[in-house]
Amino acid sequence: MKSSINDLNKPIxxxxxxxxxxxxxxxxxxxxxxxxxxYLADRNQFPYGYKSKDDLKKVIRSTLTYLxxxxxxxxxxxxxxxxxxxxxxxKDEYETEILGVYPPIKEAxxxxxxxxxxxxxxxxxxxxxxxxxxxxxxxxxDATVQTxxxxxxxxxxxxxxxxxxxxxxxxxxxxxxxNIIEQDETIDVFTLSSTHLSWLYSYLKExxxxxxxxxxxxxxxxxxxxxTSKGTGTIxxxxxxxxxxxxxxxxxxxxxxxxxxxxxxxxx
Numbered sequence: 415m416k417s418s419i420n421d422l423n424k425p426i427x428x429x430x431x432x433x434x435x436x437x438x439x440x441x442x443x444x445x446x447x448x449x450x451x452x453y454l455a456d457r458n459q460f461p462y463g464y465k466s467k468d469d470l471k472k473v474i475r476s477t478l479t480y481l482x483x484x485x486x487x488x489x490x491x492x493x494x495x496x497x498x499x500x501x502x503x504x505k506d507e508y509e510t511e512i513l514g515v516y517p518p519i520k521e522a523x524x525x526x527x528x529x530x531x532x533x534x535x536x537x538x539x540x541x542x543x544x545x546x547x548x549x550x551x552x553x554x555x556d557a558t559v560q561t562x563x564x565x566x567x568x569x570x571x572x573x574x575x576x577x578x579x580x581x582x583x584x585x586x587x588x589x590x591x592x593n594i595i596e597q598d599e600t601i602d603v604f605t606l607s608s609t610h611l612s613w614l615y616s617y618l619k620e621x622x623x624x625x626x627x628x629x630x631x632x633x634x635x636x637x638x639x640x641x642t643s644k645g646t647g648t649i650x651x652x653x654x655x656x657x658x659x660x661x662x663x664x665x666x667x668x669x670x671x672x673x674x675x676x677x678x679x680x681x682x
Contacts, residue, residue: 422450423645424487426638429454429477431462432572433667434609435492438515439649441635450645452484453675456682457664458654461572462495463536463565463608470538471500475507480682482510484650488641491515494607494630495539498548513637517607518628519552519559525626526603529557532594534564535607560601562594564611571610574670576617587617595622606630651675654682 426442426449428435439453459465459473474496481489489512491497497514505512522531539545540561549559567590570576576583594601603626606612611629618627655661661679668675 422648422650424643425450425452425484426488426490426641427452427454427481427484427486428490428492429456430493430609431456431460432610437609437612438490438492438631438634441631445635446642448644448647449642450648452486452650454481454652455664456654457659458656460659462493463538465538467499470496471503474500475504476682478508482508486510487643488513488638490634492609495536498539499542499544511641513634515609515630515634517605518630518633519549519605522603522605522628523554523557528600528602530600531559532601532604533559533561533607534604534611536565536568537563539607564608566590567614568608568610571613574667576614577670583617587614588621591622602626603628649675651677652680653677655679
């Protein structure tokens with residue numbers, strides 16, 4: 415039976431264009447098991463990482479407008495790219511509290527012995543002026559912050575290859591990271607500034623136990639406490655689709671993650 419707005423008690427809504435945001439849903443369920451959650455995978459707009467700022471702004475505005483109809487206590491934009499590049503431009507248009515996910519640069523610098531850190535993210539995040547400005551705001555004068563386009567690693571998660579083909583995943587992750595480390599061996603902390611990269615944490619630690627990897631998803635959980643409420647622990651799972659990214663394709667992806675959800679296909 416499909417749950418309706420009336421079945422949910424002050425839900426927290428979490429969304430992005432892929433599977434990455436489910437890592438935040440998992441953390442929310444672990445920390446607040448009775449919290450009702452709306453999980454929206456906006457597959458019709460996948461990937462956010464290659465969209466222009468104007469296009470991304472339209473997408474985020476439409477999605478926020480849709481989710482506000484569910485009367486959530488909080489909406490989490492569970493993607494670093496739109497959080498950095500467009501969220502400040504649109505969030506004041508809504509009555510609902512909206513939180514984004516941001517690269518934990520300050521934390522990374524504090525934990526770095528060399529004060530030289532790396533930020534791993536998707537193309538639209540890494541190449542944006544907003545990201546450059548964010549780094550200038552967050553970084554201390556004695557720190558060096560270098561950014562890297564980790565879209566190839568994000569694709570490992572979206573395809574499910576990191577679960578079905580662990581050897582390929584190890585090789586791909588190692589090749590990507592070795593290329594960075596060969597250029598600068600003094601980087602001792604990386605931020606996982608795409609929620610997709612959370613799923614690769616175990617691979618990264620296996621290959622590079624001497625390097626710290628900080629997950630941007632963890633910080634958002636610390637900020638949600640004041641928005642939580644006692645419900646039934648329901649996860650209302652919504653998905654948009656298109657000819658390329660179908661409902662069956664997403665169901666298969668969830669199965670690869672051993673995630674069982676009753677998906678409702680929607681249009682935004």
